[in-house]
Amino acid sequence: MHWLTGRLHQSLEANRMTLRSCALDTLPVLPNLGLTLRYLGRYDESTAVHRLHLFAARIKQDPFHMSNALGHLGGLRCRLGQNAAAERLLRASLALRDRTGNGFGRAETLSDLAGTYRQLGRYDDALRHHEAAIEAAAASGERHVQAQARNELAVTLGATGRADEAVAVFEEALAIATRIGHPYEQARALDGLAGHLAEKEPAQARRYRQRAFAISERMGAPERHDLRRQLAETPA
Known part of the structure; x- marks a missing residue:
């Protein structure tokens, strides 16, 4: 809610507090933390968090979180103008979402892919x-x-x-x-x-x-x- 309503610093603190209190399952927290860092312009930190999210999702074989992490990494690459990498990541995210039938987040990934194509x-x-x-x-x-x-x-x-x-x-x-x-x-x-x-x-x-x-x-x-x-x- 902090992130959606633009209170980015409060979102950052809430995510950090949550991360400290749920060491056994970080998957739900990492994407929110990574997005908050992205919207604060802290792109290197955001990239590191989303990569950690992807790694943890692969370890747990969780396709929903894998597709989410790929999409968020692709969105970051798009914002940074790294369009070839962005396209690969975003298309991989969409393919995984389509294969699992989980449509949550699909619209955001499509929008980021559209922005990537515009930049290309x-x-x-x-x-x-x-x-x-x-x-x-x-x-x-x-x-x-x-x-x-x-x-x-x-x-x-x-x-x-x-x-x-x-x-x-x-x-x-x-x-x-x-x-x-x-x-x-x-x-x-x-x-x-x-x-x-x-x-x-x-x-x-x-x-x-x-x-x-x-x-x-x-x-x-x-x-x-x-x-x-x-x-x-x-x-x-």
């Missing part, structure tokens, strides 16, 4: 996986991923010159993230809207970016540094 310039593949991610998130009830998947789709639409569609999808993502109180995706949507409205509606774009910065600053998310710079470069 494979826009048709990206758009196909974005739509699949949105459908999977709706089917599984993972509402935070519904917002994430739309933010990712909007970025791809913008990259392919479909600016008006991108704005509409960012607005959808913002509405969902606001409704469920998920600040990280709120900030992403606000920043995306600001980027598309900067020329036509500079005052509104600045307000959106200020809101995105305030959210990111409060969370301690690494995106706050770029947002601070962008605000400093934007005329008041």
